[in-house]
Amino acid sequence: MDKKRNFREIEKYPDKIKELFDEVIRDESLDMWADTFDIEIIDGEKIEVIYHGTESIKSFKKECKKILASCIYSVMGVGTKFKISQKRGAIVLSAETRKNIKALKFFVIGMVFVCIATAVIVVMCNYIGNRNFRETFYSVSSIKVDSSIRVIQLSDLHGSSYGKNNTKLLKRVEALEPDIIICTGDMVDSVKEETDYAVNLAKGLSGIAPTYYVYGNNEAEDIYDFPLNEKELDNKFGFNKDNRDETALLKLKDPYEEKLEGAGIKVLKNEKDTIKVKTMTVDVYGVLTSNPSCFWSYSENAFGSYVNENKDNFKIMAVHEPFIFEEFNPDFWGDLMVCGHTHGGVTRVPVLGPLFTVEGGLFPERSGDFVYGRYDASGRPLIVSSGLENSNVFRINNQPELVVIDINKF
Amino acid sequence: MFTDILQKLIILTVGIIFVSSAAIIFFRQKNVNRAERTQIFKTAEYLNAWIILICFVTTIVYGIFNHFELKKTVHAIVSLNYSEASQALNSNGTRYNMAEIICDEVVERAIKKGALEDVTVKQLKNCLVVYPCVQGGVGDESQYHISTEFAVQYYASKDTAHLDSENVIKLITSSYKEYYIEKYTDNFSLDPEKPDFTQMEYMDIVSYFEKETQAILNYLYGMSEKNPSFVTENGSTFNSIAGKVYQFKETQIDQNLRSLILQNGIVRDRDEYVDRLSYQNKNVDFDRQKNEASYRLCNEAIDMYSEEMTRVVLVPTWDQAGKYYMGRTKVGVDELSVMATNFSNYVASNEKEIMDNNLVIDKIASTGQDTQISSVDTLIDSIYESVKGFEKEAITAGREYSRHRMNQCIAVSIYGISIMGELKTLILFAAFVYVSLVLHHISKKFPKKA
Numbered sequence: 001m002d003k004k005r006n007f008r009e010i011e012k013y014p015d016k017i018k019e020l021f022d023e024v025i026r027d028e029s030l031d032m033w034a035d036t037f038d039i040e041i042i043d044g045e046k047i048e049v050i051y052h053g054t055e056s057i058k059s060f061k062k063e064c065k066k067i068l069a070s071c072i073y074s075v076m077g078v079g080t081k082f083k084i085s086q087k088r089g090a091i092v093l094s095a096e097t098r099k100n101i102k103a104l105k106f107f108v109i110g111m112v113f114v115c116i117a118t119a120v121i122v123v124m125c126n127y128i129g130n131r132n133f134r135e136t137f138y139s140v141s142s143i144k145v146d147s148s149i150r151v152i153q154l155s156d157l158h159g160s161s162y163g164k165n166n167t168k169l170l171k172r173v174e175a176l177e178p179d180i181i182i183c184t185g186d187m188v189d190s191v192k193e194e195t196d197y198a199v200n201l202a203k204g205l206s207g208i209a210p211t212y213y214v215y216g217n218n219e220a221e222d223i224y225d226f227p228l229n230e231k232e233l234d235n236k237f238g239f240n241k242d243n244r245d246e247t248a249l250l251k252l253k254d255p256y257e258e259k260l261e262g263a264g265i266k267v268l269k270n271e272k273d274t275i276k277v278k279t280m281t282v283d284v285y286g287v288l289t290s291n292p293s294c295f296w297s298y299s300e301n302a303f304g305s306y307v308n309e310n311k312d313n314f315k316i317m318a319v320h321e322p323f324i325f326e327e328f329n330p331d332f333w334g335d336l337m338v339c340g341h342t343h344g345g346v347t348r349v350p351v352l353g354p355l356f357t358v359e360g361g362l363f364p365e366r367s368g369d370f371v372y373g374r375y376d377a378s379g380r381p382l383i384v385s386s387g388l389e390n391s392n393v394f395r396i397n398n399q400p401e402l403v404v405i406d407i408n409k410f
Numbered sequence: 411m412f413t414d415i416l417q418k419l420i421i422l423t424v425g426i427i428f429v430s431s432a433a434i435i436f437f438r439q440k441n442v443n444r445a446e447r448t449q450i451f452k453t454a455e456y457l458n459a460w461i462i463l464i465c466f467v468t469t470i471v472y473g474i475f476n477h478f479e480l481k482k483t484v485h486a487i488v489s490l491n492y493s494e495a496s497q498a499l500n501s502n503g504t505r506y507n508m509a510e511i512i513c514d515e516v517v518e519r520a521i522k523k524g525a526l527e528d529v530t531v532k533q534l535k536n537c538l539v540v541y542p543c544v545q546g547g548v549g550d551e552s553q554y555h556i557s558t559e560f561a562v563q564y565y566a567s568k569d570t571a572h573l574d575s576e577n578v579i580k581l582i583t584s585s586y587k588e589y590y591i592e593k594y595t596d597n598f599s600l601d602p603e604k605p606d607f608t609q610m611e612y613m614d615i616v617s618y619f620e621k622e623t624q625a626i627l628n629y630l631y632g633m634s635e636k637n638p639s640f641v642t643e644n645g646s647t648f649n650s651i652a653g654k655v656y657q658f659k660e661t662q663i664d665q666n667l668r669s670l671i672l673q674n675g676i677v678r679d680r681d682e683y684v685d686r687l688s689y690q691n692k693n694v695d696f697d698r699q700k701n702e703a704s705y706r707l708c709n710e711a712i713d714m715y716s717e718e719m720t721r722v723v724l725v726p727t728w729d730q731a732g733k734y735y736m737g738r739t740k741v742g743v744d745e746l747s748v749m750a751t752n753f754s755n756y757v758a759s760n761e762k763e764i765m766d767n768n769l770v771i772d773k774i775a776s777t778g779q780d781t782q783i784s785s786v787d788t789l790i791d792s793i794y795e796s797v798k799g800f801e802k803e804a805i806t807a808g809r810e811y812s813r814h815r816m817n818q819c820i821a822v823s824i825y826g827i828s829i830m831g832e833l834k835t836l837i838l839f840a841a842f843v844y845v846s847l848v849l850h851h852i853s854k855k856f857p858k859k860a
Contacts, residue, residue: 103458103459104459107459107462110459110463111463111466114463114466114467114470118470134574134577135524135574135577136577137524137577137580137584139580139584139587139822143809143810143813148588172525175525175527176524176525177525312802312806350829351829351830406523406584408587408588408591409591409809409813410587410591410595410813410816410819410820
């Protein structure tokens with residue numbers, strides 16, 4: 001071999017070797033080995049074949065070493081030294097492994113597809129299921145009643161409809177023959193835009209049984225134009241802790257209340273109403289300032305008179321949000337408390353429970369929040385409704401509910 | 411029904427694959443030698459993507475059907491908490507009958523309470539089963555068991571498939587509780603209607619109050635007999651309340667009100683009331699004459715009784731402790747003497763009533779001025795309020811005692827779908843499908859011929 005071959009000539013050797021190799025393998029049906037290696041010339045005289053194919057280097061050597069040698073010799077002269085090495089870091093997979101990888105890919109894609117399909121089916125089924133509401137029955141006992149009293153609670157409708165003008169809902173409420181109906185707020189999203197909706201519903205309900213309505217955060221903020229908490233209330237009326245007047249808020253004009261009461265239902269704003277049910281007397285107290293910051297400062301007297309007067313009466317406390325029950329622990333709230341607001345945590349995960357509330361974050365029940373169902377508040381039953389709103393697609397495993405509470409003497 | 415069929419169809423399909431594959435392997439194994447057979451099992455693709463995917467999909471589909479199927483079945487445990495339950499008795503001492511949990515009346519109540527549509531009592535009842543949670547034996551005494559817990563199981567049928575199973579069982583159990591309370595427990599209620607005293611004669615008002623207070627006293631004495639030491643939340647006992655009521659009756663009603671009315675001869679319609687009392691006296695006098703005649707007749711019969719027939723007859727008998735004694739039997743003359751005494755008492759009572767009425771008539775006739783009417787009306791109102799107060803106090807005490815004794819009467823726990831149970835079923839099913847598919851895959855590798 002002429003050691004003084006010029007540099008330009010040497011530079012062309014790898015390509016020439018490859019061209020020659022490609023021709024030979026085409027003739028011998030070994031196409032699979034084409035473009036599986038690079039050639040480097042070391043010190044102008046030695047050849048290094050760097051294999052980077054997917055087959056093992058052993059197979060490559062077995063099949064191609066002789067062909068490569070003849071190609072190299074024909075280009076660079078017989079006896080040229082060469083070695084075959086594998087590219088560093090290259091992963092070499094066997095045919096079986098590649099087949100398994102392909103199967104795995106297929107499997108993973110299949111699984112992902114099945115999971116997505118299942119999720120879509122679940123969401124769709126839930127959405128369709130949520131077009132209808134279920135009835136949840138609770139049984140409560142009290143020494144104060146002689147015979148059964150039935151209370152029906154509607155909560156968090158947010159303007160949803162069950163049948164035209166809620167006829168389906170009203171029909172069921174009527175069929176269940178309640179003694180008292182309580183709406184625990186957020187029946188509409190916007191008081192100004194949905195007054196007719198609320199009035200129609202109120203008319204329907206008041207024709208069935210005595211009906212009470214407690215404002216939720218949606219109604220209250222829409223009517224008063226500010227959130228009902230202690231700071232905002234103090235600012236609004238210029239009060240401080242020494243001169244607060246509980247009745248100031250109640251004196252504000254409320255056309256929504258007028259319309260509802262015109263439809264035959266009673267709006268309870270930090271006040272109680274007493275009615276006779278069969279031979280029993282029942283006090284229903286509705287909370288307007290349900291934010292814990294202003295509950296005592298803006299309704300202590302009203303609440304006190306409800307609790308302390310006529311202690312033999314069966315006492316029901318209706319409030320939109322359950323936060324006061326989480327925050328405070330007086331001796332007595334009432335014989336039965338009903339509330340809503342939480343939407344039952346929107347999605348209910350089997351075993352783990354409610355998924356999310358705005359105030360409690362993820363899995364709020366685990367941190368002791370009252371989210372859905374029956375709880376104990378100062379030794380008496382507290383029912384938190386998941387509400388009747390039905391337009392949320394994320395409301396999964398949590399069908400809208402109509403709460404039916406039967407009160408018995410034992 | 412539809413889900414039931416599909417669920418069974420899935421299980422059947424997988425079962426057929428399992429059985430046929432196993433059969434193929436069994437019959438074709440003779441076509442290969444031991445080494446080949448081992449080779450087939452060794453080289454089988456146990457993690458074949460298709461197998462796993464089909465297994466996953468089938469399990470999901472089965473899981474959905476299974477979930478709907480499980481939703482049809484709910485059961486509840488009804489626990490009897492009152493003390494008599496351990497003797498298989500109702501709280502009023504009658505024999506307990508678990509079949510009442512799903513009797514027609516309870517089921518009918520449940521349908522009405524839940525406003526359940528398109529279902530009859532018979533259809534719903536056919537879906538319900540009740541049985542004791544722990545069942546004893548009849549072999550020997552050690553096997554006897556009185557269950558105080560009963561399971562009620564509901565399985566939805568084609569006719570009741572549209573109903574929410576959990577609600578149905580809740581309604582059945584709460585209706586049973588209501589039924590039980592109405593039928594077997596103490597019932598207390600206040601008479602809510604105040605009588606129109608302006609339409610009643612004053613002496614009738616006195617009688618009304620006496621009757622009311624006596625009813626309260628009877629109730630309190632009855633309760634006191636059941637548990638004399640029971641103390642209410644405000645520290646009273648039945649006897650202490652009864653003492654107050656008795657004293658009130660004696661002083662306010664009998665002494666104050668009655669005396670005030672009689673002393674002043676207060677009456678709404680003098681003539682009519684006098685006529686009424688006179689007519690009453692005539693009736694009572696008629697009774698008195700009858701009783702007097704009967705009394706005389708009894709005495710005559712006793713005189714006529716032969717002395718030989720009055721001998722004492724002693725009969726050997728034994729008392730409750732099992733000890734013998736000689737009992738004296740009654741003879742005819744004993745019965746006659748008892749009757750004579752009774753008639754004599756009746757006569758005395760009739761005479762007293764006539765005298766009382768005459769006294770009232772005399773008083774009304776002699777005074778005749780109603781100057782004290784307003785003070786009597788005030789007293790009547792105040793007595794009425796007090797009587798109602800006692801009634802309320804007695805009923806509250808009774809309710810407290812009843813609640814204490816009944817210990818919530820009946821407790822109900824409802825058991826619906828268990829997520830863990832469903833998961834277990836799904837895991838078992840997935841394993842079954844996987845084994846079937848792998849067997850099927852392996853069976854294809856066995857040659858048909860040797």
